[in-house]
Amino acid sequence: MKNRKSSFNPAGLALPLLAVLLGSLALSCAKKTVAADAEPMTIIYNSNVLTIPIVAVARERHYFEEEGLDPEFIILASGAIEALSIGKADIMLTGIIPSLSYAAQGADVKVIGGTISGGNFAITRPENRAKYARLEDWRGARLGTVRLSTSEMVSRFALGQIGLNTDASSQNQDVTFVEIENYPNIIEGVRKGQVDIGFVSYEYRQAVEDLGLTILFPMTSMYPNYVCCRETAYTKSLETKRSIFVKFLQAQIRAFKEFVEKPDDTVALIARLSSQEPDFVRNALYDPDRSAGRTYHPDPDLRRVRDVYATLQEHNYIPLGLAVEDVLDYTLYQDALQNILERYPDDPFYRQLARDFEFNNLNL
Secondary structure, three states: OOOOOOOOOHHHOOOOOOOEEEOOOOOOOOOOOOOOOOEEEEEEEOOOHHHOHHHHHHHHOOHHHHOOEEEEEEEEOOOHHHHHHOOOOOEEEEOHHHHHHHHHOOOOEEEEEEOOEOOEEEEEOHHHOOOOOOHHHHOOOEEEEOOOOHHHHHHHHHHHHOOOOOOOOOOOOOOEEEEOOOHHHHHHHHHOOOOOEEEEEHHHHHHHHHOOOEEEEEHHHOOOOOEOOEEEEEHHHHHHOHHHHHHHHHHHHHHHHHHHHOHHHHHHHHHHHHOOOHHHHHHHHHOOOOOOOOEOOOOOOHHHHHHHHHHHHHOOOOOOOOOHHHOEOOHHHHHHHHHHHHHOOOOHHHHHHHHHHHHHHHOO
């Protein structure tokens, strides 16, 4: 296998300009009174609340303050993972690939929770629907994907599981990955026949259909509940102020219960914060057909992170030195969930989260 240089090199990066907006852009309600003994915490987040609905609910309902935190939210358009890795924040809500890549190369970051799973479609031209209906039929296909995207890793893993060779350096390669800059260009590549199959985010479903292309299936059909964005902490903060992360996750566990049990309230809240139509928000948050099976479970999910991490290693995107257990710490979520269960021992929702946690992290 060709020794491909990793795309991430934390040690060699210069700190970018931190063009940040503090406080209250997308998440913008009046701040609740903070207790005198509340612990400060700095969170870097994406201003698109549709990608972090659980955190949005927790903030708007003041669960963070109720759990004993004084949170500061920072919107950072670029350079976020670099900023986190040198301690400019305590935690960041980010994509899984940068987090794992930086952590694998020794940066001071570690995954501790989840934000998004699923959310991508496999698309093709209508005349190819039957031809590529099964993964086994993809032998010889050209696959359009964004380099180092979740969809690249999920498809490489899923195809490898059924025995197809996705190694670009192999003379016996069964499929060809074509790196394309972004989702609109992937759609155009499929439309023009430059690639046979493309992977796009659920937000592009209407554009795909308007152009007369076909959705083969959500990528969750290739790998159920595959992980996407994760919550990544600054390792030194984990060592010196562990309690803030446990409280941060406790607030999200409570918010997740509200998200699941009160969809109408959540849709109204997220529609207000995002300035999107309620029907669009409902489709994005609660309709698996429209959102390509997207879910928002806060569990770190070692089981599925492990598969993404192994795929990154197999294809020489990251070094082999660290095991996945070195770059993910599920014990903070475990402690947070235990604390919530002690408050509400008979709550069936929280008891189900405990069963999910055992499957996702312990019984591997």
